[in-house]
Amino acid sequence: MKPTHKLLFILCPMLVLGFIYYSSGKLHLHVWGQKPHIKLEPTVNITKKVTIHTTISNVKQEPVLEGAVSVGRIVGPGTASLQRVHSGQDENLRSYFGRPAFDKQGFLVNLDTKLPPELVYKYGNLSEGSCKPGYAAAKMTAIYPKFSKPASMFLDRNFKRLAKVNNYLPPFGFKTQERFIDAILTATKNYGLGPELDSLSCRRCIIVGNGGILSNKSLGSHIDEYDVVVRLNEAPVRGYTRDVGTKTTLRITYPEGAIQKPERYEKDSLFVFSAFKPLDFKWLRQMVFKEKLQGTEGFWKSVAQKVPREPSEIRILNPYFIQEAAFQFIGLPLNNGLMGKGNIPTLGTVAITMALHNCDEVAVAGFGYDMNTPHAPLHYYETVKMSAIKESWTHNISKEKEFLRKLVKANVITDLTNGV
Ligand SMILES: *[C@@H]1O[C@H](CO)[C@@H](O)[C@H](O)[C@H]1NC(C)=O
Ligand SMILES: *[C@@H]1O[C@H](CO)[C@@H](O)[C@H](O)[C@H]1NC(C)=O
Numbered sequence: 283m284k285p286t287h288k289l290l291f292i293l294c295p296m297l298v299l300g301f302i303y304y305s306s307g308k309l310h311l312h313v314w315g316q317k318p319h320i321k322l323e324p325t326v327n328i329t330k331k332v333t334i335h336t337t338i339s340n341v342k343q344e345p346v347l348e349g350a351v352s353v354g355r356i357v358g359p360g361t362a363s364l365q366r367v368h369s370g371q372d373e374n375l376r377s378y379f380g381r382p383a384f385d386k387q388g389f390l391v392n393l394d395t396k397l398p399p400e401l402v403y404k405y406g407n408l409s410e411g412s413c414k415p416g417y418a419a420a421k422m423t424a425i426y427p428k429f430s431k432p433a434s435m436f437l438d439r440n441f442k443r444l445a446k447v448n449n450y451l452p453p454f455g456f457k458t459q460e461r462f463i464d465a466i467l468t469a470t471k472n473y474g475l476g477p478e479l480d481s482l483s484c485r486r487c488i489i490v491g492n493g494g495i496l497s498n499k500s501l502g503s504h505i506d507e508y509d510v511v512v513r514l515n516e517a518p519v520r521g522y523t524r525d526v527g528t529k530t531t532l533r534i535t536y537p538e539g540a541i542q543k544p545e546r547y548e549k550d551s552l553f554v555f556s557a558f559k560p561l562d563f564k565w566l567r568q569m570v571f572k573e574k575l576q577g578t579e580g581f582w583k584s585v586a587q588k589v590p591r592e593p594s595e596i597r598i599l600n601p602y603f604i605q606e607a608a609f610q611f612i613g614l615p616l617n618n619g620l621m622g623k624g625n626i627p628t629l630g631t632v633a634i635t636m637a638l639h640n641c642d643e644v645a646v647a648g649f650g651y652d653m654n655t656p657h658a659p660l661h662y663y664e665t666v667k668m669s670a671i672k673e674s675w676t677h678n679i680s681k682e683k684e685f686l687r688k689l690v691k692a693n694v695i696t697d698l699t700n701g702v
């Protein structure tokens with residue numbers, strides 16, 4: 283063999299060996315590059331048993347006062363249970379790799395979210411205190427990415443096409459009540475807030491709860507500045523205007539909560555009906571057509587015999603807000619889509635849910651209360667004390683409060699009385 287051949291003879295296997303060594307090294311490196319991932323897997327499995335305490339855990343221990351419910355049905359001293367998020371959920375696992383974590387309901391765990399940059403730009407030129415178009419929905423989407431804004435405030439003649447509600451019985455939908463609703467809407471002929479409010483390019487709404495926390499705060503003139511003032515059930519205005527304002531755009535009501543004395547109905551407000559059971563639609567039809575109310579069995583307390591409003595001043599609240607508040611926002615038991623223990627949101631929370639979809643800015647006042655003052659009044663218009671609070675079968679006040687806390691903490695809504 284020539285020396286060059288000898289050299290090649292040795293060189294070739296060496297090159298082959300070298301290549302094998304190099305590529306295995308590459309492979310090795312590759313494995314090392316992946317190693318944090320692979321190594322983390324067992325840790326991830328272990329963390330499934332760990333619970334993360336969310337920011338909600340600082341929920342105050344006192345129950346919320348929604349005020350829309352009459353005394354005797356209200357709330358228990360619900361110990362606001364610490365909301366725990368099981369990190370076994372996909373969304374939470376991602377937080378380990380730098381992605382945001384979400385709680386069971388789909389809300390961001392870390393709620394201290396800033397305004398998205400495009401909104402900072404959009405609102406940059408607005409003068410201080412002016413209405414910010416799309417603000418509440420944008421903030422809501424930032425903490426709850428599943429949020430989808432379109433949902434009309436009231437039912438209109440096309441209500442049967444509302445896919446999310448046509449398959450649920452009241453209160454979560456209107457199944458079985460279509461004929462009553464058709465008859466009612468044929469008579470009311472109006473399905474919006476009215477030309478002036480419907481055409482506003484930016485709408486500011488306030489939901490006035492009935493809590494005693496409204497007393498002696500002189501918020502009346504501030505409340506009146508909102509474009510849409512929503513009141514609940516029989517909460518009075520006359521005699522309390524310094525604290526609760528004079529304006530009522532909507533009064534949302536169910537039969538047992540409706541004002542019973544005809545002379546107490548204010549002018550220029552819409553009577554907005556919210557159904558909680560099938561029977562309620564029958565009651566509404568009798569009110570709209572001014573028929574004599576036949577029998578009151580099936581109601582849990584006495585109901586109004588007359589509603590002194592023209593059909594054109596009556597609306598039916600979209601039941602989607604009850605469904606969305608209960609099952610998506612608060613996380614109440616689905617119970618096959620039927621009313622059951624602790625799965626009905628309070629009217630105040632339903633009204634806030636409606637406003638998130640239909641208002642550019644949302645404020646609340648008169649929600650919640652201070653448990654440190656048990657002798658303070660429960661409602662701003664009654665002398666009943668907070669100590670009269672009872673356990674509720676229908677509502678889950680502590681879970682509801684967790685939801686409202688998220689909205690306030692993330693500035694989706696403004697709480698004028700700091701009770702939530
Ligand atoms: C804000 O004003 C500046 C200067 O007038 C203008 O260039 C900019 O486009 C405005 N931004 C918006 C969002 O309107
Ligand atoms: C509000 O003020 C009136 C008059 O000063 C007082 O009688 C009442 O107790 C106060 N209510 C509350 C809830 O503090």
Ligand SMILES: *[C@@H]1O[C@H](CO)[C@@H](O)[C@H](O)[C@H]1NC(C)=O
Nearest residue numbers: 363623624674675677678681
């Ligand atoms: C409220 O929800 C909590 C947590 O899901 C549950 O433990 C409690 O029993 C519920 N209360 C009512 C009144 O349903």
